[in-house]
Amino acid sequence: MSNRKNDSLLVKLSLGILSVVLSFASASANPPPEIAEPLKMIRAVGPEGRGNREASAAWKKLSESKAAMLLPILEAMDGANDYALNWLRAAFDAIASRELSSGAKLPLPELGKFLLDTRHNPRARRLAFELIGRVDPSTTDKLLVGMLNDPSLEIRLDAVQKAIDQAGQSLAASNNVGATLLFQQALSAARDARQIDDIANKLKDLGQPVDLPKHFGFLTEWKVIGPFDNTGNKGFETAFPPEQKIDFAAEYDGKTGKVRWQDYVSQHKYGMVDMNQPCGKLKEVTAYATMDFTSDRAQPVELRLGGKNSWKVWLNGKLLFSRDEYHANAEIDQYPMPAQLQAGRNTILVKVCQNHQVEKWTNEWEFQLRITDALGTPIVSAVQAGAEEARGAANNSPRNN
């Protein structure tokens, strides 16, 4: 496609966004009558195959639609569950492929408007982005520049990568100041741990080291207690006293003697809370860590845990999730757990277990935890944020200048 055509599409996209914003609610609620019933059937699918039989017939009908139905299918993704999203995307792909290969005209301006309206389902917007890119890759490439903070993690990943590549070009041209700025901009937008690591390494080389625990928002200041017994992995299901009540003054019978709460601050690059440090390198043991997180308001969040040991996490006394697996693999944000923070103090309790294995690669007895929004943007405790603000104000006071 020529540049003129690209520019034309971009202009159409820009002009069209307002009308899409105005029609957002009604478009999703009123799909074209010929596909209303199939969409309803597909959106009704649920766990354990619920609705599959009906959805199968509906999918066949839906997938035979013309290109004009691509947009209503994307709109039907707003509010759909993850099972339904897969049915809808398969229909979208089938129609798009068939129409593309037959040379039919695709509703690119409408898809573009949908893409630019960030209130739509992020995955549906990514589908629109990819389909536009199949027809007109130079336009989607240009659009990426403005999509660094996109709510679609896939789009954001590409936009950040583009920014990283541009920073790399500045670096290759010996423009270190420019490269630093571009890397810092990319870092601020990045939500993928590998990209963050990549950028942090580049900035370190440029003399601008990144405070990774702070950047990720790992919770590093804890009170911990242990070891309790986990012989035969039975401690995982045993409710030791900290699960009944958190009492920092209390003393309990642990596996190797009396145990009491002690302060622990993680110095680990990725915020690992290493129970081998306060409790000793032990096997078949369990321990607890707790901390209070202050939220300035009630808000939905994700608690995101990474680690190789079995664990349980409670928020304000309610079990969020537990995982009974030892020494398989670990990564940042391995287990995202949707949760609701209350305004004010929120108590987090983590139980982390070590098993009997003695191989070198089974020494880890640890976890990392952070609180984020659904995109992975760290949410900082209001107490910590207040302290940092106070430190910043003090540092900026005339007395310190």
Add this chain to the structure above:
Amino acid sequence: MKLKLLALCLGGCLGLQAADWPQFRGPNGNGFSDETSVPTDLHVARNLAWKTDLPGAGLSSPIIIGDRVFVTCSGGLKQQRLYVICFNAADGKKIWERQFWATGRTMCHEKTSVAAPTPASDGRHVVAIFSSGDAVCLDLDGNLLWFRGLGRDYPNASNSLGLSSSLVVADGVVVAQVENESESFTAGLDVLTGTNRWKLDRPKDANWTSPVLLKNSPYSLVVIQCSKGVIAVEPATGKTVWEYAEGGSSVPSSTPSGGVLYVPSRGLTALQPGIGGEKPKQLWQANQLRPGTPSPVVVGEKIFALNDGGVLTCGETATGKRLWQLRLKGPFSATPVAAGVFLYCVSEKGVAQVVDTSKPEGEVVSELELGETILSTPSISSGAIYFRSNSRLWKIRKS
């Protein structure tokens, strides 16, 4: 003639043809093909029918139904993009592609991928499963028949190193082994709707083996293997018919051949199930036949165990006695497949090696350097052998 007609009718009803390779390790789940036209002198210039790029990684084998080749891949952010692709076997051109978003965990060891399990087909449906626990059923034309998110439905059903158990389809049921340290189960899913026909709680152990079909009973049985041993269940009901509890490997899978089940247990153990579903009789146990990651393969009266380093050990199927050993260019993850007396072994470094098993000490008669890492087990159909890497699919056939 009547018998032939009956066989044709049954074949048509079942939807599978003789040349189809409908699941991991082929129609009998043992890696053996009785085709005689598969090339034994591998050479790219002479034998390459076609090769095609793949959009994502995968250890799954291609399956072949009629003139169509089906492959699964995974890619994108955290390998959350799942692909099922259909190619034309004649020219390698893509016929259709379907993509899905993983609903379960996609974390896995860097050596494997989310597209590790091999799909399976009854000739009319293609069912694919991924390490994330997402399972999809499509017809041969790519129409979506059902979708399941087993990792979403059962939130602790995952392995942080990745799951890899392939599927089998029997009696209208897809058997999916989702065995792990936490929420461990094997399920029988209705092939028409994907709903649970049955769900068995299984030992809480990491397990990468695949189910195999035993066809020599009055009715088919599915053998499910884990570190405790194997159980044989009715595919339609999940009812356990017999059990062997003397231990088993959690990596290489059992191999059925000639009415005998060769189980990677204490080396290799040969079990002969009773035709009435009685507990199997142990024929022999051979410590010297010890498969690594690749599963054992039977060629005629010989059984082969390949270790990860590349030592191929040949034993007697009748006794388990070791006959000879041959060092191949390793290391190996892929299970060898066989056609006639030839064994096709492809190393992780992408070196396909053809072993003539009829020679007194075995002999490598041909090698083909594919030039890419290959962990996937090859497939055989209509005189061709298919190899796949993380980025490519090759069809090799006689010139």
